[in-house]
Amino acid sequence: MTDFEFPTSLEEACQSLSQSAGEARLIAGGVALMVLVRHQIFFPTRLISLKRIPGLDRIAFDEKEGLGIGALVTHAQVESSPIVRQHYPALAQCVHHVGNLRVRNMGTLVGDLCQADNHSDPAPLLGVLGAKVRARSLRGERLLSMAEFHVDIYETGVKEDEIVTEIVIPPSAPQARTAYLRFSGNSPVDWPILGVAGSLICEDGRCAEVKISVGSLAAVPMSFEAECEALKGKKITAAAIKKFARACTATMEPIPDARGSEWYKKQVAEVYIRRTLETLMK
Ligand SMILES: Cc1cc2nc3c(=O)[nH]c(=O)nc-3n(C[C@H](O)[C@H](O)[C@H](O)COP(=O)(O)OP(=O)(O)OC[C@H]3O[C@@H](n4cnc5c(N)ncnc54)[C@H](O)[C@@H]3O)c2cc1C
Missing domain, CATH: 3.30.465.10 (Uridine Diphospho-n-acetylenolpyruvylglucosamine Reductase; domain 3)
Structure with a gap:
């Protein structure tokens, strides 16, 4: 049996959670948790719902x-x-x-x-x-x-x-452009094989600041500080974008799985990093 609790304040929820010594689990929409429960992978004894706490829907x-x-x-x-x-x-x-x-x-x-x-x-x-x-x-x-x-x-x-x-x-710089591109293989509703987020500030056609983060390939999103730093002050030409995408993927070691081998994911990553920068330049 699972005990369901519906605290009506954050204070009450924190109290409940701290008294449970790791036994209770928070539940919001329940989408991720209920998949595990339905497949009998996870057996929670205590669930603390956030649904009745005012202000969290803002x-x-x-x-x-x-x-x-x-x-x-x-x-x-x-x-x-x-x-x-x-x-x-x-x-x-x-x-x-x-x-x-x-x-x-x-x-x-x-x-x-x-x-x-x-x-x-x-x-x-x-x-x-x-x-x-x-x-x-x-x-x-x-x-x-x-x-x-x-x-x-x-x-x-x-x-x-x-x-x-x-x-x-935080508020974005007014001149910053941001984009997210994902590749999910056969069906657009599938989880992504990879997702690339980027932001770019350009001044007179030169890169003033660039950030790239790639999700899905490793345990946590990958960022590329050294490669981004190297692009600063440079003119963003097609050749510079290509070189940048290649440099980012050179050292990455994606986790191979049913969605693709390490080699395949590196190829896709290079194309998507390039496309993300091209999108940011439009
Ligand atoms: C069929 C399917 C397809 C999906 N496809 C995608 C996809 O393409 N891309 C994608 O990004 N996601 C995808 N998801 C994941 C989905 O977006 C998440 O499962 C969902 O957003 C989880 O939110 P929830 O409120 O239901 O979390 P819950 O199931 O309520 O909780 C999930 C976990 O987070 C903890 N938690 C929840 N809220 C808090 C909180 N406030 N503080 C601390 N811990 C908390 C819970 O204890 C639990 O461990 C998919 C899920 C399914 C089932």
């Missing part, structure tokens, strides 16, 4: 602080939010590709991150956008960078007694 924007996406906001709500579409269009486009309509209507963006499946679509994009994760417990509140948050496949930097209350995305 999307808020402030010119200085940026965007806040609460723990109960679904992919569909992110996709259709006028605030997200106006200020972070790449995020609205990215979550449109998550699973299917049922998954997007039930599943939350925070739940997607907390599940820490390495094929998450939003994970690499949130990294490029400089997002942080706000976690709360009885011990207080802290903000984790995406680098601190992503630890391994199905493992995050969030502690057992912590609840992620929101994702915070």
